[in-house]
Amino acid sequence: MSGFGKECADIVRAARPDTYKVGMILGSGLGSLADEIEDAVRIPYSRLEHFPVSSVSAHASELIAGTLQGVPVIVLSGRAHYYESGNPSIMRTPLETLKDLGCEILVATNAAGSLREDIPPGNPMLINDHINYSGKNPLIGEEDEKRFTGMSEAYDAELRDQLKVAAGEVAEDLPEGVYAWMSGPSFETPAEIRMLKGFGVDAVGMSTVPEVIMARFLDMRVAAISTITNMGAGMQANDLSHDETKEMAPLGAAKIKKILRQFLKNMA
Ligand code: HPA
DSSP, rough: OOOOOHHHHHHHHSSSSSOOOOEEETTOOGGGGGOOOOEEEEEEEGGGGGOOOOOOOOOEEEEEEEETTTEEEEESSSSHHHHHSTTTTTTTHHHHHHHTOOOOOOEEEEEEOOOOOTOOOTTTEEEEEETTTTTTTTTOOOOSSSGGOOOOOEEEEEEEEHHHHHHTOOOOOOOOEEEEEOOOOOOOOHHHHHHHHHHOOOOESSSSHHHHHHHHTTOEEEEEEEEEEEOOOTTTSSOOHHHHHHHHHHHHHHHHHHHHHHHHHHHH
């Protein structure tokens, strides 16, 4: 089984030929990083067959090809989430496209709720492992043996080190932790958050994990960073809302952008 990555990659190559190195998925609040891309070609997802247009406000839906800090990058501004369609492999074609364009590295970003008092809203968290609490898997239905994808080192240790070094160089803290994928779109209950805490979870969100599984299946090296927008349900006075996510995401995102710029500069 395969998606339409080759066809989509051909469209991108025709618009801007290059050997791309890093693919990035920009979640809530990080879209503006795409504005910094030099020599940029922007292609709306609607022109790329099987690219899912996200219905979530604060998510654009375009692919941007260009260079960032001297590194040829493909940026996916906006992702589709499992909860929009019920399809966990909804990001298959976009990821195949990155791979076909030469991206060996995927950097995924998202907005997440924190379960750690020492990582309050407005801060980034580097994901070092995940728990797929949704029980869904984007590789269900794959037919060859590759579907038994190893996930022991899903979040590449060397990339994590490089991100930590970059964070140090721009004087930002970058705590690490475990991210749990809950399907959403409703937020968690306080009881679910207490359970996740007991499971060793540090942050919770509704995305990224299916993309990481798919990217590992495609043999990409993966790094992922959350922008913490709120404390988990029951850990803060007010109930959770998408408005809060949208309002808070840019705070941590500004720090993540600084770190990513330095990370790419060091790679160039
Ligand atoms: N839970 C799930 N997804 C989220 C949260 C949360 O608390 N915050 C931002 N995305």
